[in-house]
Amino acid sequence: MLDPESSNLELPAIPGKRYFTIGEVAELCLVKPHVLRYWEQEFPQLKPVKRRGNRRYYQRHDVELIRQIRSLLYEQGFTIGGARQRLEGEEAGATGAAPGAVDPRMVRELREALEDVLRLLSR
Secondary structure (H helix, E strand, C coil), X not given: CCCHHHHHHHCCCCCCCCCEEHHHHHHHHCCCHHHHHHHHHHCXXXXXXXXHHHXXXXXXXXXXXXXXXXXXXXXXXXXXXXXXXXXXHXXXXXXXXXXXXXXXXXXXXXXXXXXXXXXXHCC
């Protein structure tokens, strides 16, 4: 699987501005504006500020999220649903358990499976 950070190297650098229009974000992320509007419906994390006349203004964290979504969909081959789950899982990991935390149930199941393999090999 491709590293999402390395895939973003080919994208233009994000300028040091506070707000970006949908056209600017489309250029920075190499996607069409209608794709960005669609992704807003599919990814609840993506919520640009809306001002006069429902114009969208994206912040830096929105642009970074869009690049991450783009990488998941276009480079890593995720479906929309899979990318949404991946992002939700990363959010849960950021607010929940410590990074690298292991589910004790999974450890127990893995240990039992390895013990079964060991018994088979020792016959």
